[in-house]
Structures are given as structure tokens and as C-alpha cells.
Amino acid sequence: MSAPRPQVLFVEDDSTIRETTALLLETLGFDVTVSADGQAGLEAFRAGSFDVALVDVMLPRIDGISLVRLIRESSQIAVVLLSARSEPLDVVAGLEAGADDYVAKPFDGPVLAARLRAVLRRTERATGADGGDGRVITVRDLKLDPEGMTARVGGEPVSLTTTEARLLTELARNVGIVLSRAVLLERVWEYDWDGDTRLVDVHIQRLRAKIGRDRIETVRGAGYKLLP
Amino acid sequence: MTRPWHSLRWRLAVAIALIAAALSAGVGFAVYDRTASDRLTRARDAQADRAVLAASLLRSTGQTLVGAEIDAPNAPLELRKAVRDGRVATYRAREPRPLVWGGAPLRGDGVGAGVYVRESFAQDERALHQLRDTLIVVGVTGTAIAALLGVILASSLSRRLRRAADVADQVAAGDLSARVGASGHDEVARLGHAVDAMSEALAERLRREQRFAADAAHELRTPLTALTSAAELLDDSRPAQIVRERVAALRLLVADLLELAQLDSAAAGPPTLEAVALADWLPALVAERAPGAAVELEQPATVLTDRRRLERIVGNLLDNAQRHGAEPLVARVEGDAISIRDHGPGYGAEFLGAGPQRFWTAGRDRGAGSGLGLVIASGHAAAIGATLTFADAPDGGAVARLTGLGAQGVAA
Numbered sequence: 187m188s189a190p191r192p193q194v195l196f197v198e199d200d201s202t203i204r205e206t207t208a209l210l211l212e213t214l215g216f217d218v219t220v221s222a223d224g225q226a227g228l229e230a231f232r233a234g235s236f237d238v239a240l241v242d243v244m245l246p247r248i249d250g251i252s253l254v255r256l257i258r259e260s261s262q263i264a265v266v267l268l269s270a271r272s273e274p275l276d277v278v279a280g281l282e283a284g285a286d287d288y289v290a291k292p293f294d295g296p297v298l299a300a301r302l303r304a305v306l307r308r309t310e311r312a313t314g315a316d317g318g319d320g321r322v323i324t325v326r327d328l329k330l331d332p333e334g335m336t337a338r339v340g341g342e343p344v345s346l347t348t349t350e351a352r353l354l355t356e357l358a359r360n361v362g363i364v365l366s367r368a369v370l371l372e373r374v375w376e377y378d379w380d381g382d383t384r385l386v387d388v389h390i391q392r393l394r395a396k397i398g399r400d401r402i403e404t405v406r407g408a409g410y411k412l413l414p
Numbered sequence: 415m416t417r418p419w420h421s422l423r424w425r426l427a428v429a430i431a432l433i434a435a436a437l438s439a440g441v442g443f444a445v446y447d448r449t450a451s452d453r454l455t456r457a458r459d460a461q462a463d464r465a466v467l468a469a470s471l472l473r474s475t476g477q478t479l480v481g482a483e484i485d486a487p488n489a490p491l492e493l494r495k496a497v498r499d500g501r502v503a504t505y506r507a508r509e510p511r512p513l514v515w516g517g518a519p520l521r522g523d524g525v526g527a528g529v530y531v532r533e534s535f536a537q538d539e540r541a542l543h544q545l546r547d548t549l550i551v552v553g554v555t556g557t558a559i560a561a562l563l564g565v566i567l568a569s570s571l572s573r574r575l576r577r578a579a580d581v582a583d584q585v586a587a588g589d590l591s592a593r594v595g596a597s598g599h600d601e602v603a604r605l606g607h608a609v610d611a612m613s614e615a616l617a618e619r620l621r622r623e624q625r626f627a628a629d630a631a632h633e634l635r636t637p638l639t640a641l642t643s644a645a646e647l648l649d650d651s652r653p654a655q656i657v658r659e660r661v662a663a664l665r666l667l668v669a670d671l672l673e674l675a676q677l678d679s680a681a682a683g684p685p686t687l688e689a690v691a692l693a694d695w696l697p698a699l700v701a702e703r704a705p706g707a708a709v710e711l712e713q714p715a716t717v718l719t720d721r722r723r724l725e726r727i728v729g730n731l732l733d734n735a736q737r738h739g740a741e742p743l744v745a746r747v748e749g750d751a752i753s754i755r756d757h758g759p760g761y762g763a764e765f766l767g768a769g770p771q772r773f774w775t776a777g778r779d780r781g782a783g784s785g786l787g788l789v790i791a792s793g794h795a796a797a798i799g800a801t802l803t804f805a806d807a808p809d810g811g812a813v814a815r816l817t818g819l820g821a822q823g824v825a826a
Contacts, residue, residue: 200636200639200640202637202640202644203636203639203640203643205640206640206641206642206643206644206647207639207640207643209643209644209647210643210646210647213647290669291635291636291639292635292638292639292641292642292665292668292669293639293642294642294646294665295642295643295646296646366688366689367688367721368688368721378702380722380725380729382722383688383721383722406687407687407688407689407718408688408689409688
């Protein structure tokens with residue numbers, strides 16, 4: 187049996203990159219819908235149903251970071267940003283807007299596919315496809331349902347992206363224990379090497395904004411821990 | 415530091431002191447000589463007048479002037495001879511006491527006795543001695559003050575010159591932010607301004623070149639991204655393989671150029687410090703990047719550093735050793751120092767003399783790498799405050815050594 191091909195929304199203004207990357211992703215097992223600018227991307231997103239959005243930072247009409255923000259207003263879909271290492275501030279802004287990961291241009295087809303699959307696996311795992319134990323984790327008045335991708339703080343539901351849910355699950359399963367950025371990059375993002383620690387830092391900030399600032403402690407030089 | 419006699423400060427100070435000494439000696443001698451001869455002339459004139467007065471008094475009244483002697487037997491011989499010859503004369507005697515004698519003949523025809531007077535010259539000599547002592551004291555003091563002023567002036571001059579020279583050295587060593595910051599309008603200040611202007615012009619030129627490289631790499635990225643994807647879609651024929659290979663090399667080069675541009679512009683953002691246990695970290699990195707290399711651990715430390723940069727440094731060193739060196743590769747941790755060694759031909763004298771340079775792959779396997787890996791490694795090392803040194807091992811092979819990571823603790 188073959189798993190259904192993941193649906194990718196690919197928003198990129200350069201026509202050659204759009205065409206070749208779409209072709210490549212098709213050969214690597216994805217179904218790709220392309221859009222040439224931010225406005226068209228937003229319309230395509232609203233019209234269709236996708237598993238992951240792959241968004242270039244520099245886009246005409248609506249730029250990539252604004253597009254990510256607009257997508258996040260209504261959806262917790264996985265979002266991967268296409269950026270460059272030479273634009274470090276763009277990367278941070280994109281992650282703050284809600285992107286789950288980013289891939290630097292120029293990229294390797296297989297590396298891009300691997301990143302997309304990693305973020306999709308987070309969605310699957312979060313929805314219980316990998317047969318997680320399904321138990322609700324409780325830390326003080328924080329209740330986390332790893333399968334349902336939802337958390338409750340003092341009874342109030344908090345909506346989390348799949349990456350935030352995975353990150354919080356990892357922290358909650360090791361409550362009171364310091365997890366280093368390298369460990370979190372490996373367990374949540376599946377980066378063995380060369381993962382960008384800013385991914386962890388920005389996601390921790392976003393988690394704090396959602397569940398309360400003082401629940402996650404930064405341990406200087408070591409990493410983060412969820413306070414019991 | 416230069417030897418003292420090579421220093422402008424001492425040369426100037428000595429020259430000024432010598433001039434001051436010569437000047438005060440000359441002036442002092444002239445003043446003393448003039449004063450001494452004046453005093454003597456006055457004393458001689460006075461005694462000559464007295465002698466003439468005494469002679470005419472004796473002739474006209476027969477009275478002897480007080481202090482005058484007729485035919486004084488103790489008068490000097492030369493004086494008496496001159497008076498006997500009918501002349502009015504004076505004589506300066508030094509022994510036994512300083513005296514000035516005057517003598518005049520009694521009769522106009524020069525025959526017979528003369529009248530002699532004398533006056534002590536001791537007081538004048540004392541005054542002259544005092545004058546001489548004063549002149550010597552003034553001269554010596556003046557010379558000392560001149561020498562001191564010379565040292566101060568020359569010190570300031572040479573300090574300012576040395577500052578300009580130091581800054582020029584710093585600029586030559588690569589610190590383009592070094593500035594003299596001279597104030598004033600004299601020649602030394604002009605030199606300082608000129609050095610600053612030169613360093614600023616160099617920095618501007620370097621900035622322009624770096625910007626160009628960054629812009630070029632930036633612009634290459636978009637077509638290259640498409641090219642990479644397209645190349646991956648090609649079949650497995652030999653030409654397609656070559657295209658894929660070369661595109662990969664090009665991608666590496668552009669990525670390295672962009673990384674370098676980021677290092678140059680220091681836009682990498684604040685570092686995230688993290689505790690890295692080298693005992694776990696290095697074997698894992700080596701397994702990923704250079705599986706054939708041996709790992710040696712000797713009291714491996716835990717360091718607090720930017721893990722990403724550390725990975726870039728050691729990863730690039732491993733890549734370089736694999737590309738240009740020869741087996742066996744050894745990655746070694748000693749405390750908080752990491753060294754990567756291969757057993758190839760080594761870096762060579764040219765590389766070791768100049769350090770890592772951009773695109774320096776001459777004489778090596780050109781095309782295997784971007785030629786930027788070691789430059790990038792050095793840049794990251796500087797950014798995390800560590801030192802990266804390169805050497806050739808005496809028994810062959812290149813050794814790159816990263817030190818100064820700052821141990822946090824040593825793992826047992």
C-alpha cells in the first residue's frame with residue numbers, strides 16, 4: 187500500500203525555481219500546487235486543502251513573512267520557509283510569524299524533501315499516527331494532549347502548531363529536566379547536524395506567549411526546561 | 415624597540431643639549447673676556463693718571479702724594495725701565511698679590527728718578543671670579559634645561575610618530591579599524607591624518623569588494639537554485655552526472671561566499687552560548703563528516719560556545735583534510751583544544767606564511783573545494799574568540815589546531 191502523496195502549496199516568484207522545484211518534488215513523491223506571488227498563494231491556500239506550505243521569503247504583492255502570518259491566523263498547517271543564510275533577520279521574522287522550519291537557498295532537492303517529510307511526520311505523530319500512548323500529560327494546570335495537538339491552561343484551550351505541540355510534548359515528558367537546543371533540534375525537528383538553534387529559541391518564545399512566560403525556564407549555556 | 419641611539423628622541427635631545435652648551439660657553443667666554451679687559455684698562459688708566467699727578471705735584475710743590483713713592487725699589491723691573499726711558503707706564507702684577515702699578519718720570523727729559531703708585535687689583539679679580547662662576551652656573555643650568563626641554567619635545571614628537579607607525583603596522587596586520595586620531599596642524603599631525611585616510615580608504619575598498627562578492631553570490635543564488643533542482647531531474651547518463659557534480663560544487667562555492675559575506679558583515683546576530691561536551695560532540699561530528707577518521711580524546715573538556723560555529727569550524731577542517739590531505743585522519747581533543755591532522759603533503763610554506771587566503775587552492779586539487787573553507791573556519795574561530803592555527807607536522811601531514819574555546823569543566 188502506498189501512503190497518499192502529501193499536498194504541497196509552493197509559493198515562489200522565480201518561474202524557473204518554481205517549475206524545477208515543483209518537478210523535483212513531484213518526482214520525490216509530493217503533489218505540488220504552485221503560486222507565483224503572495225496574494226495568489228493566499229487565495230490558493232484558502233481554496234485548497236494542503237498538508238504543508240512551502241513559502242519563499244521574498245514575494246511580490248504579499249511578502250512571504252506576511253503570508254505566513256495570514257496563514258497562521260486560520261490554520262495550524264505546517265509551514266516551511268525558503269530563505270537564505272545571508273538574510274538572518276528574515277529567518278527570525280519568518281519563524282516568529284509562525285513558520286515551523288526553513289530551508290536555505292540554494293537547496294538540495296533531497297534535503298528539501300527531507301525537511302518537508304520531517305515536518306509532516308510531526309503532524310502525523312501529533313495526530314497519533316505513530317501510535318503514541320495517547321495519554322494526556324498534566325503539569326500543574328497545564329494539560330497536554332499529544333494526539334490532539336491541543337493544550338489547556340487552567341481549562342482554557344490553547345491552539346498549538348504541530349511543531350509547538352511536539353516541542354511542548356518533549357519538554358513535558360521531561361518535566362524539570364534541562365533539554366539542550368541540540369537535543370530539541372534532533373527530537374523535534376530531526377536535525378542531526380547543523381540545525382539552527384534559532385529554530386528552538388523562536389519556538390520557545392512562541393510557546394511561552396501561548397502557555398505563559400514563566401513555565402519554561404532558560405538555563406544559560408544548557409538549554410530549556412519546563413518547570414514542574 | 416629600537417636601540418636608544420637609533421631613537422629620534424635621544425638624537426634630538428642630545429643635539430639640542432650640545433647646541434645649548436656651545437652657545438652658553440661662547441656667550442659666557444665673550445662676556446667674561448670683555449669685562450676682564452675693561453676692568454684692567456680702567457685700573458691701568460687710573461694708576462697712570464695718579465702717577466702723572468704725583469710727578470707734577472712733586473715737581474711743582476715738592477710734596478709727595480699719599481701712597482706715591484719716589485724711585486720705589488720694589489716696583490717691577492720692566493716698569494722702572496719704561497719710566498727711566500721717560501714714558502708713563504703701568505704694570506699688572508700677579509705675584510705675590512694682584513696689583514696694578516703706575517709710574518711717571520719726574521723730569522721731562524727722562525733722566526733720573528720716577529714716581530710710582532700702586533693699587534690692589536684683588537677686588538676686581540674677585541669680581542671677575544664671581545662673574546666667571548655665575549656664567550658657568552648659568553651655562554650649565556641653561557644646557558640642562560635645554561636638554562630637558564629637548565627630551566620632552568622630542569618625546570612628544572617621537573611618541574606621536576611612533577603612534578602613527580603603530581597604527582600603520584596594525585593596518586598592515588589587517589586591523590582596518592585602527593586610527594591615529596591625531597590633533598593639531600603640524601607635520602606629524604599631517605602624517606597621522608594621512609595614515610588615517612589611507613586606512614579608511616583601504617577599509618572602504620575592502621568593504622566594496624566584500625559587498626561585491628556578497629551581491630554576486632546573492633544574485634547567483636536564484637538561478638543556481640533552479641539549476642540544482644533541474645540537474646537533479648536529469649537521468650543517470652555520464653554528462654548528466656557531470657552536470658550534477660559541477661552544480662553541487664558551484665552550490666558549495668556560493669554557499670561559502672554567502673557565509674563569508676555574513677562573517678564579514680558580522681550580521682550573524684548575537685551568539686547563542688551553549689555547553690558542548692567535546693567527548694560526545696566530536697566523535698558524533700566525525701562520524702557524520704569524516705567517517706574514516708580516528709578520534710582521540712584526552713581529558714576532553716566541556717566548553718561554553720556557539721555550537722553552530724564550532725560545527726562549521728571543525729566540519730570545514732575535516733572537509734579540508736579529506737579533500738587535500740591523506741589518510742589516516744586524526745581528530746583529537748586535548749582539554750579544550752581540538753586538532754585535526756592528516757598525513758598528506760601538508761599545508762606548505764606558502765600557505766603557512768600567508769595564512770588562509772580567499773580562493774587559495776593553487777598547486778592543489780583545484781576544483782575540489784571552494785577555496786574558502788579555511789578562511790570561513792578562521793572567521794568563525796575569531797567570532798567565538800578562539801584561535802585557529804595551522805602547521806605542518808615534522809613527520810609529515812597538516813595539523814590544524816583550535817584553541818582558546820574556554821573549558822567549563824573537564825569530563826571525568
